[in-house]
Amino acid sequence: MSHPFLVKDIALQAGVSIATVDRVLHGRGGVRQHTIRRIEQAIRELETQSSQVGLSGRKFILDVVMEAPVRFSEAVRAALEAEMPSLQPAVFRARYHLAEMRAATNTVSLLDAIARRGSNGIFLKAPDVPEVAAAVDRIVQSGIPVVTLVTDLPNSRRLAYVGVDNRAAGETAAYLIGAWLGERRADVLVTLSSNRFRGEEEREIGFRWAVREHFPDLGIVDVSEGHGIDRATGELVSTALTNHPDIAAVYSIGGGNASIAQAFAELKRPCRVFIGHDLDVDNLELLRSRRISAVLHHDLRQDMRTACIHIMRAQGALPKPVAPGASNIQIITPFNLPV
Known part of the structure; x- marks a missing residue:
């Protein structure tokens, strides 16, 4: 397995021992297939983050745990890796644990495994359920700070939340x-990926409040549990x-917007207003083709930078001013698409 990285760096990225990496790299067997895949993924992650290799400064290993559409x-991965070089002389490495759907018990098991092998910080997008909040509390108690992304776990001991004010959105x-x-x-279709995410619930609460107060003639029809999958x-x-x-009209809270637009088209139903979230690849194309009216966007790169700074402060590498x-x-x- 050809690579330009030190065995100790691969081991740190993969969260396994140097001996295990050495066995895999030299094909000596006796290693579980899951561990082999994790080491191969670690090498790929190091390759995409290679712009920081060799920089002097303190090294931070992050674990990014997300339940979200690909x-x-x-988009989060790209934003984080675009920002990491700007944080030098600190050197950041990210290990990714991404899934479109993940049972809460599996999220808990994953978080506990990260805590056992060690990490400088966790970026977490997960459902706001008691077992996940309890897992976050255990991790924080062990000395690993947790920053929630996009959707919060306010009843946990997480360090900070990074994202928009979802009610205002x-x-x-x-x-x-x-x-x-x-x-x-008219009726407005409100779509959520799942009722388990605090951020989506807060967006729906804000939407319903504003409709009730200011647009009482609008009705609301909601659907959920599509998980943002087309x-x-x-x-x-x-x-x-x-x-x-x-x-x-549509307010898409949970994504899958290309499939929403297609459903209207297949049934030959007009959609007078369509509001979505985030400038991902699908939404950019929908905006260009005028199939979506507007996207509520926030700067993911700035969010990733803020999240990294939270971790550096928690680890004592930066002072702690007002968050x-x-x-x-x-x-x-x-008409105002960013270049």
């Missing part, structure tokens, strides 16, 4: 939809459109 987790979506629909009576989300939306002929607030919400339309 398009979003890859939902209120913003309601304002845009209500203003664009005007006086027309096929499952598209099927849920098609059913909702069939059952609710007055749906004329930054929520990320700014940007309204992106087809």
